[in-house]
Amino acid sequence: MGTDIHGWVECRTWRDGLDYDATAWCRAISLSMLGMPRDYDGFACLFGVRDFQAMWRPVAANRGLPPDTSPEVHAEHATWAASAFAETWLTWPEARAVDWTEPAIPLTTHITRYHRAPDGTLRLIHHHDWSRAFARASGINTLTTSPTDLADDYPEGTEWTTGTTLYRAERACRRDAVPEDGPWAPVWAAMETLAGVHGDENVRLVAWFDE
Structure with missing residues (x-):
């Protein structure tokens, strides 16, 4: 049985229904729109999912959905009911701060x-x-x-x-699991673009998995 990732890049900005100077998290672009495949190496390195050989110290594992998740993303997650697992989130500053040269835990991989x-x-x-x-x-x-x-x-x-x-x-090092030109490149590019408009702290990825 395979494992898939679902989720959205969210942006904190103004939206309809808010006061003119208020902001809230809004969905921006989905992982499916960004072409995210079953990238098991990336899942393991970033989120600790399918890391059967304990290769990595995950960057953002099992954090749950943020309490202020946008209503649309929260509703989509609810449609997966009990099949969703390993819910988590990753901010753009955290993604930028990843040390891609960090080696795997085992001395030989x-x-x-x-x-x-x-x-x-x-x-x-x-x-x-x-x-x-x-x-x-x-x-x-x-x-x-x-x-x-x-x-x-x-x-x-x-x-x-x-x-x-x-x-x-x-x-292996983290860059081997998440290549610079690999399937996560469009995700990082989208987050970087939104951060350039709304600020680094106002962009994050919210994700979950199913099998």
């Missing part, structure tokens, strides 16, 4: 395969390799272990070489 050229330079072949070829080169049983199980005995930087192929234990 994946095995990368390279080709070594005659001059010694390495060319990336596959970023996440957990193949029989790696098992033969390393002597590790890839059927009964996972890359994160290797951290104690084979920390980041451990290498195995067979012929011109080099396998290296590596450790």
Whole structure:
């Protein structure tokens, strides 16, 4: 069963029914309009959802809906009834402050395969390799272990070489889970644009998940 994310970028501004100098949170643009797919790496890194291997310290996990959620977003969330879970929110200042170089919690998160050229330079072949070829080169049983199980005995930087192929234990950082040009780029762009008009503190993402 898959996991989907739903929600809206909200903006705090004037709206009909308010005094001329009052503001309230209003829905601005939905995650579906921004093309958000099932991005499990991003879900885990940002919100702790589907982080089955405890890879990340989530940025904004299980905060619930803000008490001042806009009426429209609150009503949409209510239509999901009991199927919605992991409700949360993330402000634009928080998103801007994320340290994308922060490493994952496990000391090893994946095995990368390279080709070594005659001059010694390495060319990336596959970023996440957990193949029989790696098992033969390393002597590790890839059927009964996972890359994160290797951290104690084979920390980041451990290498195995067979012929011109080099396998290296590596450790992901947040940017690997949420690439700069990945599916979250339109969300950040929308929030940044709204913040330029209404102020950083007046833009946030409100989201929830379902399976």
